[in-house]
Amino acid sequence: MSQHTLSVLVENKPSVLARVSSLLARRGFNIHSMAVGPTADEGLSRMTIVVDAPEMEQVKKQLHKLINVVRITELDPDDSLEREIMLVRIAATPGKRGEILEIGTIFKATAIDVGPTSIAFTVSGEPRKINDFVELVRPFGIVELVKSGRIAMARDLKSRKLKAIG
Amino acid sequence: MSTITGAQALIKALEYEGVEIVFGVPGGAILPAYDPILDSPIRHILARHEQGAGHMAEGYAWATGRVGVAMVTSGPAATNMVTPLADALVDSVPMVAITGQVPTHAVGNDAFQEAYTTGITMGATKHNYFVTDVREIPDVIHEAFHIAATGRPGPVLVDLPKDILNAELVWHRPAQLNLPGYKPTVDAHPRPIKEAIKLIEASKRPVLYVGGGIIKACAHEELLRFAEATQIPVVTTLMGRGAIPDAHPLALGMPGMHGNYTAVTAMQKSDLLVSIGVRFDDRVTGDPNTFAPHAKVIHADVDPAEIGKVRVAEVPIVGDARRVLQQLLEKWDHESTPDRTEWLDTLRGWQRDFPLHYDQQPDGPIKPQYVIEELNRLAGPDTIVVSGVGQHQMWASQYWKFTEPRKWINSGGLGTMGFAVPAAVGAKAGKPDELVYAIDGDGCFQMTPQELITASVEGIPVKVAILNNGAHGMVKQWQNLFYGGRLSAVDLGRDVPNYVKLAEAMGCVGLRAETPDEVGPTIEKSLSIDDRPVVVEFVTDTDEMVFPMVPAGGSNDDIILSREDLP
Numbered sequence: 001m002s003q004h005t006l007s008v009l010v011e012n013k014p015s016v017l018a019r020v021s022s023l024l025a026r027r028g029f030n031i032h033s034m035a036v037g038p039t040a041d042e043g044l045s046r047m048t049i050v051v052d053a054p055e056m057e058q059v060k061k062q063l064h065k066l067i068n069v070v071r072i073t074e075l076d077p078d079d080s081l082e083r084e085i086m087l088v089r090i091a092a093t094p095g096k097r098g099e100i101l102e103i104g105t106i107f108k109a110t111a112i113d114v115g116p117t118s119i120a121f122t123v124s125g126e127p128r129k130i131n132d133f134v135e136l137v138r139p140f141g142i143v144e145l146v147k148s149g150r151i152a153m154a155r156d157l158k159s160r161k162l163k164a165i166g
Numbered sequence: 167m168s169t170i171t172g173a174q175a176l177i178k179a180l181e182y183e184g185v186e187i188v189f190g191v192p193g194g195a196i197l198p199a200y201d202p203i204l205d206s207p208i209r210h211i212l213a214r215h216e217q218g219a220g221h222m223a224e225g226y227a228w229a230t231g232r233v234g235v236a237m238v239t240s241g242p243a244a245t246n247m248v249t250p251l252a253d254a255l256v257d258s259v260p261m262v263a264i265t266g267q268v269p270t271h272a273v274g275n276d277a278f279q280e281a282y283t284t285g286i287t288m289g290a291t292k293h294n295y296f297v298t299d300v301r302e303i304p305d306v307i308h309e310a311f312h313i314a315a316t317g318r319p320g321p322v323l324v325d326l327p328k329d330i331l332n333a334e335l336v337w338h339r340p341a342q343l344n345l346p347g348y349k350p351t352v353d354a355h356p357r358p359i360k361e362a363i364k365l366i367e368a369s370k371r372p373v374l375y376v377g378g379g380i381i382k383a384c385a386h387e388e389l390l391r392f393a394e395a396t397q398i399p400v401v402t403t404l405m406g407r408g409a410i411p412d413a414h415p416l417a418l419g420m421p422g423m424h425g426n427y428t429a430v431t432a433m434q435k436s437d438l439l440v441s442i443g444v445r446f447d448d449r450v451t452g453d454p455n456t457f458a459p460h461a462k463v464i465h466a467d468v469d470p471a472e473i474g475k476v477r478v479a480e481v482p483i484v485g486d487a488r489r490v491l492q493q494l495l496e497k498w499d500h501e502s503t504p505d506r507t508e509w510l511d512t513l514r515g516w517q518r519d520f521p522l523h524y525d526q527q528p529d530g531p532i533k534p535q536y537v538i539e540e541l542n543r544l545a546g547p548d549t550i551v552v553s554g555v556g557q558h559q560m561w562a563s564q565y566w567k568f569t570e571p572r573k574w575i576n577s578g579g580l581g582t583m584g585f586a587v588p589a590a591v592g593a594k595a596g597k598p599d600e601l602v603y604a605i606d607g608d609g610c611f612q613m614t615p616q617e618l619i620t621a622s623v624e625g626i627p628v629k630v631a632i633l634n635n636g637a638h639g640m641v642k643q644w645q646n647l648f649y650g651g652r653l654s655a656v657d658l659g660r661d662v663p664n665y666v667k668l669a670e671a672m673g674c675v676g677l678r679a680e681t682p683d684e685v686g687p688t689i690e691k692s693l694s695i696d697d698r699p700v701v702v703e704f705v706t707d708t709d710e711m712v713f714p715m716v717p718a719g720g721s722n723d724d725i726i727l728s729r730e731d732l733p
């Protein structure tokens with residue numbers, strides 16, 4: 001099943017999150033990640049939902065039936081900006097520390113906590129980059145991993161043109 | 167400035183919406199609202215069970231086309247309301263349920279009679295509200311009625327904590343609606359209308375497949391004009407019975423699992439389904455992969471999520487059924503009607519060769535179909551028929567000849583046993599001058615008979631025919647057909663309860679017919695009484711089965727016409 005990213009503008013009202021997630025569960029759609037936060041408009045919140053579903057028409061139409069859902073945009077991965085942030089703690093004996101820090105530098109990961117047996121990094125960026133980093137450090141032993149969930153927005157039309165030219 | 171309580175504001179807001187009747191049961195959390203209702207012109211009908219109040223609100227809405235209102239307390243009362251809400255959601259019945267809630271400070275503490283009502287009913291309502299500020303009451307009630315009645319109609323619940331009902335506010339008329347995410351499409355886009363016309367012009371074997379959407383949108387007149395102008399035969403689903411008069415030459419009756427041969431086969435052989443206000447329910451399509459295999463599909467619905475959900479539509483049309491038909495009629499500028507002699511002759515041939523049939527022997531047991539035909543003949547076409555769920559429901563839908571919409575009320579999508587009696591009470595409360603006759607099964611009747619007490623005490627003289635086959639007949643039929651006749655938990659017995667005495671105990675008249683020749687006179691007797699509710703028990707053939715039948719999930723091509731055709 002493929003992953004699709006939806007950007008959903010909702011009214012900033014109580015239980016909206018519950019309504020959206022319960023609707024997706026009720027209709028049998030699996031939520032891969034969901035990130036919610038306020039927008040520039042106080043009355044509205046933005047949800048970025050990554051859904052596993054064979055096709056999106058039903059998901060979108062069902063979500064639209066929720067009274068508090070104002071607008072739904074399906075983001076094409078080629079035409080959108082996607083970012084994620086991760087906190088990860090990696091097992092690091094003093095002997096391995098240098099090697100791990102080096103990988104961190106390549107991925108612009110910031111070491112935010114160094115202890116006798118572990119190092120914690122924060123990495124942000126495109127989900128693919130974060131996944132690559134995880135795979136590289138996995139052999140050292142991942143102690144704890146937290147992801148924010150994907151957030152995304154469409155590219156500016158102009159930048160789309162530039163991309164097409166370039 | 168003078169203030170009023172939240173409870174007073176609630177009643178005032180209901181009055182502002184034009185509410186005439188509230189069906190309800192009082193209790194602790196909703197107590198404040200039961201005081202101002204004493205001074206209101208709104209009539210309160212005291213149901214004997216909250217599920218009853220909910221189905222009454224539904225029956226009222228079905229019969230009148232207006233929003234039905236139920237009001238109950240918190241906790242167990244709110245959970246008793248869940249079934250009617252789920253029923254109204256799937257059958258698109260406009261209703262507003264008001265529930266009391268424990269005081270705000272106690273919410274979430276497992277307080278006495280606390281249930282998480284908005285959470286429990288999230289999937290059983292079109293929308294729900296938990297009110298935390300007394301000043302919101304006028305606007306929330308206004309929004310609730312708007313949402314319930316517009317777009318695809320449905321149930322809306324408003325949960326009101328007791329302290330909010332007791333708090334004070336300065337009354338204001340409801341403000342402009344502020345629903346940025348709710349803008350139902352009424353007018354269809356002109357492009358698919360044009361495309362639909364093209365497909366209709368090219369089609370040789372079109373069928374109009376119409377359902378509850380026609381009734382809800384009051385689109386029956388437009389439907390008739392369109393069917394006549396285009397000469398397209400019409401099948402009416404269980405939810406759409408009465409959308410076109412059954413006696414009309416283009417009317418084919420009900421399709422689906424227990425549809426008649428012609429309605430089912432017309433769709434199977436069709437090259438174009440003009441589908442309006444229907445949702446391709448599995449009880450209509452059977453196995454969707456073998457359903458109407460040669461047909462292109464035009465699908466018009468006010469709810470875009472229904473279009474393409476089950477069957478891809480070549481022409482999707484989002485819009486109100488009535489507007490869509492008006493728009494189609496505007497674009498159908500043909501002077502003469504198309505010549506569909508060949509197709510219509512084929513259909514007439516099937517109607518002649520494969521009619522619905524049953525065999526009533528004069529000295530045999532009463533056939534349920536005979537009761538329905540006699541009721542139809544004696545009570546007349548203006549009767550509002552309300553049915554339960556089971557064999558009797560299918561026979562009622564098959565054998566009653568409907569002449570207009572809103573005369574057939576049943577629980578289609580959820581299939582809620584116990585619907586008929588309270589829904590009939592609600593319908594009669596809303597249409598006191600009309601004859602309301604419920605056709606119920608013995609199993610269904612035993613689920614909600616207590617609402618006949620409501621009916622007699624409140625002076626709502628409904629009539630209820632019980633087709634007593636001593637069984638959960640529909641389940642028994644499936645066990646006979648698909649479980650080798652191993653009957654399990656379907657025997658209800660014939661003698662207990664004594665329906666005549668039970669009726670009398672509830673303040674109704676009780677009658678019984680045991681032989682075919684008693685059927686007519688007993689119905690006539692029931693029709694002569696109109697100062698009290700009447701219950702008529704018909705002791706019917708326990709072995710009768712509903713035919714035709716398409717086994718669940720099977721192909722509509724494999725329709726079984728009668729017992730003799732069973733494999």
Ligand SMILES: Cc1ncc(C[n+]2csc(CCOP(=O)(O)OP(=O)(O)O)c2C)c(N)n1
Pocket residue numbers: 554555556557558559581582583584606607608609610611633635637638639640641
């Ligand atoms: C609330 C509920 N419980 C169970 C069922 C399953 N069910 C469907 S039809 C039926 C039997 C109905 O019996 P009765 O009312 O006597 O009608 P009949 O089929 O005998 O005409 C049952 C148990 C249901 N539809 N609704």
Ligand SMILES: [Mg+2]
Pocket residue numbers: 607608609633634635636637638639
């Ligand atoms: Mg029965």
